[in-house]
Amino acid sequence: MLIDQIADKWSMMVLAVLDSGPLRFNAIKKQLEGVTQKALTQCLRRLERNGLVSREVIADSPVAVQYEITPLGRTLQPPFRALYAWTIAKMPEVEQARQAFDQRWAR
Amino acid sequence: MLIDQIADKWSMMVLAVLDSGPLRFNAIKKQLEGVTQKALTQCLRRLERNGLVSREVIADSPVAVQYEITPLGRTLQPPFRALYAWTIAKMPEVEQARQAFDQRWAR
Numbered sequence: 001m002l003i004d005q006i007a008d009k010w011s012m013m014v015l016a017v018l019d020s021g022p023l024r025f026n027a028i029k030k031q032l033e034g035v036t037q038k039a040l041t042q043c044l045r046r047l048e049r050n051g052l053v054s055r056e057v058i059a060d061s062p063v064a065v066q067y068e069i070t071p072l073g074r075t076l077q078p079p080f081r082a083l084y085a086w087t088i089a090k091m092p093e094v095e096q097a098r099q100a101f102d103q104r105w106a107r
Numbered sequence: 108m109l110i111d112q113i114a115d116k117w118s119m120m121v122l123a124v125l126d127s128g129p130l131r132f133n134a135i136k137k138q139l140e141g142v143t144q145k146a147l148t149q150c151l152r153r154l155e156r157n158g159l160v161s162r163e164v165i166a167d168s169p170v171a172v173q174y175e176i177t178p179l180g181r182t183l184q185p186p187f188r189a190l191y192a193w194t195i196a197k198m199p200e201v202e203q204a205r206q207a208f209d210q211r212w213a214r
Contacts, residue, residue, distance in 0.1 A: 006190075006194065007114040007115075007190060008114075048208065049204065049205055049208040049209075050201050050204055050205065051200060051201055051203070051204025051205070051207075051208075052204075072197065072200050072201070072204070075193065075197065076193060076197075078189070079186065079189040079190040079192075079193045080190075082185070082186040082189050082190075083113075083114060083186040083187075083189075083190060085186075086182065086183060086186045087113065090179065090182065090183075093158060093179050094157050094158055094179070096158070097156065097157055097158025097159075097179070098156055098157065098158070100158075101155065101156040101158075102156075
């Protein structure tokens with residue numbers, strides 16, 4: 001199912017940081033706190049394969065690669081923003097539920 | 108990050124099938140094609156812990172358990188629906204991108 005390949009944390013964050021324009025790998029990495037080299041590489045490759053991000057090798061020395069959100073990728077931003085807004089708005093309620101659940105099971 | 112625990116395939120599908128009312132474990136399982144006992148158990152436990160689904164033991168013989176979407180869980184349905192609608196609408200474009208990508212890398 002497509003959702004599994006689309007709605008992961010890093011994909012959502014990569015699409016968010018590419019919103020303002022193309023970026024190189026290291027610039028993306030800097031903005032994604034805690035992402036590993038491997039996780040970001042896999043994430044970008046998946047985004048590229050799904051047509052959500054395009055990859056361009058820039059003639060440079062040393063050779064650099066930049067990533068840009070595609071028109072298809074842009075159509076995914078509104079649903080992602082809605083989901084992100086939900087997590088921000090409802091985090092306190094979820095936290096409360098978790099604490100209640102953990103206390104119930106700790107007894 | 109909350110998104111990782113929320114936006115997985117089975118969670119989205121469980122919230123969808125519970126939309127019309129409470130269901131027992133086996134009734135949920137029947138409607139989720141391909142889910143294993145273990146994956147559904149873990150998914151329901153996560154949904155319950157996050158306060159999105161409530162679990163009720165019904166006095167019955169044999170003892171049965173039913174699951175119901177909570178008011179908090181209902182607030183997650185609109186963003187999930189938007190994401191699901193995106194996958195349905197854009198699947199052909201994503202498929203086309205994948206084929207192009209795979210051909211590019213197979214050469």
